[in-house]
Amino acid sequence: MNFSHxxxxxxxxxxxxxxxxxxxPAIIIHGGAGTIERGMLDAETERAVRxxxxxxxxxxxxxxxxGGSALEAVEIAVTLLEDSPFxxxxxxxxxxxxxxxxxxxxxxxxxxxxxGAVAGVTTIKNPVKAAVAVMHxxxxxMLSGPGAEAFAREKGLxxxxxxxxxxxxxxxxxxxxxxxxxxxxxxxxxxxxxGTVGAVAIxxxxxxxAATSTGGMMNKRYGRIGDSPLIGAGxxxxxxxxxxxxxxxxxxxxxxxxxxxxxxQMEYAGKxxxxxxxxxxxxxxxxxxxxxxxxxxxxxxxxxxxxxxAGMYRGFRNEGESWTGIYRNEDPR
Amino acid sequence: MNFSHxxxxxxxxxxxxxxxxxxxPAIIIHGGAGTIERGMLDAETERAVRxxxxxxxxxxxxxxxxGGSALEAVEIAVTLLEDSPFxxxxxxxxxxxxxxxxxxxxxxxxxxxxxGAVAGVTTIKNPVKAAVAVMHxxxxxMLSGPGAEAFAREKGLxxxxxxxxxxxxxxxxxxxxxxxxxxxxxxxxxxxxxGTVGAVAIxxxxxxxAATSTGGMMNKRYGRIGDSPLIGAGxxxxxxxxxxxxxxxxxxxxxxxxxxxxxxQMEYAGKxxxxxxxxxxxxxxxxxxxxxxxxxxxxxxxxxxxxxxAGMYRGFRNEGESWTGIYRNEDPR
Numbered sequence: 064m065n066f067s068h069x070x071x072x073x074x075x076x077x078x079x080x081x082x083x084x085x086x087x088p089a090i091i092i093h094g095g096a097g098t099i100e101r102g103m104l105d106a107e108t109e110r111a112v113r114x115x116x117x118x119x120x121x122x123x124x125x126x127x128x129x130g131g132s133a134l135e136a137v138e139i140a141v142t143l144l145e146d147s148p149f150x151x152x153x154x155x156x157x158x159x160x161x162x163x164x165x166x167x168x169x170x171x172x173x174x175x176x177x178x179g180a181v182a183g184v185t186t187i188k189n190p191v192k193a194a195v196a197v198m199h200x201x202x203x204x205m206l207s208g209p210g211a212e213a214f215a216r217e218k219g220l221x222x223x224x225x226x227x228x229x230x231x232x233x234x235x236x237x238x239x240x241x242x243x244x245x246x247x248x249x250x251x252x253x254x255x256x257x258g259t260v261g262a263v264a265i266x267x268x269x270x271x272x273a274a275t276s277t278g279g280m281m282n283k284r285y286g287r288i289g290d291s292p293l294i295g296a297g298x299x300x301x302x303x304x305x306x307x308x309x310x311x312x313x314x315x316x317x318x319x320x321x322x323x324x325x326x327x328q329m330e331y332a333g334k335x336x337x338x339x340x341x342x343x344x345x346x347x348x349x350x351x352x353x354x355x356x357x358x359x360x361x362x363x364x365x366x367x368x369x370x371x372x373a374g375m376y377r378g379f380r381n382e383g384e385s386w387t388g389i390y391r392n393e394d395p396r
Numbered sequence: 397m398n399f400s401h402x403x404x405x406x407x408x409x410x411x412x413x414x415x416x417x418x419x420x421p422a423i424i425i426h427g428g429a430g431t432i433e434r435g436m437l438d439a440e441t442e443r444a445v446r447x448x449x450x451x452x453x454x455x456x457x458x459x460x461x462x463g464g465s466a467l468e469a470v471e472i473a474v475t476l477l478e479d480s481p482f483x484x485x486x487x488x489x490x491x492x493x494x495x496x497x498x499x500x501x502x503x504x505x506x507x508x509x510x511x512g513a514v515a516g517v518t519t520i521k522n523p524v525k526a527a528v529a530v531m532h533x534x535x536x537x538m539l540s541g542p543g544a545e546a547f548a549r550e551k552g553l554x555x556x557x558x559x560x561x562x563x564x565x566x567x568x569x570x571x572x573x574x575x576x577x578x579x580x581x582x583x584x585x586x587x588x589x590x591g592t593v594g595a596v597a598i599x600x601x602x603x604x605x606a607a608t609s610t611g612g613m614m615n616k617r618y619g620r621i622g623d624s625p626l627i628g629a630g631x632x633x634x635x636x637x638x639x640x641x642x643x644x645x646x647x648x649x650x651x652x653x654x655x656x657x658x659x660x661q662m663e664y665a666g667k668x669x670x671x672x673x674x675x676x677x678x679x680x681x682x683x684x685x686x687x688x689x690x691x692x693x694x695x696x697x698x699x700x701x702x703x704x705x706a707g708m709y710r711g712f713r714n715e716g717e718s719w720t721g722i723y724r725n726e727d728p729r
Contacts, residue, residue, distance in 0.1 A: 286541045287540075
C-alpha cells in the first residue's frame with residue numbers, strides 16, 4: 064500500500080468517525096471498472112450513463128425507504144443496470160468468440176447466507192432475477208447453461224432472443240476486434256474485459272444483500288466462467304460484516320476470493336471495511352497483478368468503492384447523500 | 397462446538413506440539429464423507445476401498461519423495477481416485493436425472509495461487525487433469541460444459557464415452573432411486589450426495605497444492621454446480637497458511653466458502669489449522685445445517701481430517717506415518 068492509499072484510507076476512516084452512525088437504508092452500485100479516462104465519453108453519453116446509474120440507485124433506495132428489503136433493492140437496481148445498454152450485463156453485454164451473449168449473475172442474502180447464481184444463460188432477460196429464483200426456489204446455489212435456462216423458464220422469468228442483448232456499440236467493437244486483433248488501442252481491449260454491474264444494499268433492519276451480473280469477457284471461449292457468478296469471489300454478503308460486489312479481471316478475483324477476503328478480514332482480524340477493502344485491492348490484488356475494484360457496505364452503513372483502475376462507474380445513496388462517479392477522485396468524501 | 401469437539405481439538409494441538417516439526421513431504425486424501433457406518437461395507441469391499449486409498453497416497457507420496465511437486469502429487473492421487481470405481485468422481489460417478497455423468501474438478505497451487513477448474517465435463521477421462529490443463533494452458537481459471545470439453549480435447553487429454561464412468565453399483569442405485577423415490581433408506585440417499593475425492597500435499601520445498609473432483613449429486617438437474625470446482629469453496633491452497641479439499645453437501649460449502657474460510661482464519665486470526673478447521677466445520681457448517689468435511693495440511697505439515705458425518709474415506713502419508721480411515725475415531729492420532 065503506498066502513501067496515497069494510506070491517506071485515502073485515513074480520510075475514509077476519519078469521515079466515517081465524524082459521521083457517527085450512518086443513516087439506513089443505503090445502497091451502493093457499480094457498472095464496471097476499467098480504463099475509463101476523462102474525455103473517453105462524450106458529454107451526452109456521460110450524462111446518459113450517470114442517469115442510468117442514478118435511476119438504479121433511486122429505485123433501490125425508494126424500495127427500501129418504503130419498507131422493502133436489501134435483497135429486493137439489489138435485485139431491482141441490478142435489473143435496471145442489466146436493462147441499460149451502457150454496461151456489460153444483460154442488454155449491452157459483450158459477445159463470445161461465436162458472436163453470442165452468455166450471461167452470469169449471482170446474489171447473496173447476508174441475513175440467511177442464502178445464495179443463488181446462474182452461469183452461461185443466453186435468453187433470460189434479467190440474469191439477476193434467475194439468480195434470485197435459484198436462491199428462493201431451488202435447493203441449489205449455482206445452475207449453469209441450458210439447465211439454468213430451463214429452470215428460469217419453469218419459474219416464468221421473461222425470455223428474449225439472444226439478439227436482444229446486442230447493442231450497436233458492442234457489435235461494432237466485436238467486429239473491429241475480430242478484424243484487427245492486436246491493432247486496437249489497449250485501453251479499448253482492457254475496457255471490454257471489466258464490464259460487470261453490481262449492487263450492495265443495507266435495509267432499515269440492517270440486513271445486507273449483494274448482487275452482481277455480467278456478460279463476461281469479450282471474445283470469451285470454452286464456456287469460461289468468471290468471478291461474477293461465484294459466491295465468495297464476485298459476490299458476498301454477511302450481516303455481521305459487510306456485503307461486497309466486485310468487478311475486474313475475474314480470474315484474479317477468483318484466485319483471491321476477493322469478496323469473502325474482505326468480509327473475512329472484518330470477521331477474523333477485526334479490521335474496518337475500509338482497511339479490509341484497501342488491503343484486498345491495493346495489496347493482494349495489486350501484488351498478484353490483477354486489476355478491478357469493489358463496492359461494499361458494512362453493517363453500520365459505511366460504504367467504500369475501491370479500485371486500482373482509472374475509473375469505475377459507481378454511485379451511492381442514503382437519506383443524506385446521493386452521488387454518481389466515473390473517474391478517480393470524484394467521490395464526495 | 398461441544399465438549400467432545402473441544403477435547404478432540406486439544407488432542408490434535410497437543411499431538412502436533414509434541415511432534416514438533418513434521419516430516420515433509422506429506423499427503424492427505426479423501427474419498428467423500430457421509431453416512432458410512434461400520435457394517436455398511438462388506439469386508440471385501442472395505443479392503444478394496446482401503447487399497448485404492450492407499451494406492452493414491454503411495455503414488456502421491458512416492459512422486460514427491462523422488463523430487464516431484466505437491467501439484468504433481470495431488471494430480472496423480474486424484475487421478476487414481478477418479479479411476480477407482482468406489483468413489484463419486486471419474487469412473488464410479490453418480491448420474492444426473494437424465495442418467496448421464498457430468499463431472500467437475502478443480503486444482504490450486506498454493507505457491508503461485510494459480511488455479512484451474514472444469515464444470516460439467518462428460519467425456520474427459522480424468523477431470524482433474526483438465527483442471528490442471530486449464531491452470532497451465534489457458535488464461536482462465538474456470539471453463540464449463542462443451543467449451544471445457546473442447547479445450548481439454550485440444551490439449552490432448554484422454555477421452556472416453558460417457559458410459560465409461562458408469563459402474564453397476566451406481567446404475568443399480570440410480571434405477572432404484574428413480575423407481576422408488578422416497579422409499580430408499582435415508583442413509584443411501586445421503587451417501588449419494590457426499591461423494592467427492594480430493595488430495596492436499598506439501599512437497600519437500602514446502603509448496604502446498606490441493607485438488608478436488610466429483611460426479612456431483614445423484615439425480616442432479618439444471619446443470620447444477622456444487623462446491624468441488626469452485627476455488628475457495630471446495631478447494632484452496634496458500635503456502636503461507638494451508639491447503640484444503642472439501643466434501644459434503646456442496647451448497648452449504650459454497651455459502652460458507654469453506655476452504656478459504658479455514659485459510660483466512662489462519663491468515664487473519666492467527667489460529668492453528670486444527671482450530672480453524674474445527675470452527676468452520678463444527679461451528680459454522682453445523683450452525684447452517686450442513687454436513688460434510690475437509691482434509692487439510694498446513695505449512696508445517698500438520699494435517700487434519702474434520703467432518704460432522706458418520707464417516708469419511710481418508711488417508712495420510714508422510715515418512716513416518718501411513719494410514720487410511722473410513723469411520724469416525726480410527727485415525728492414529
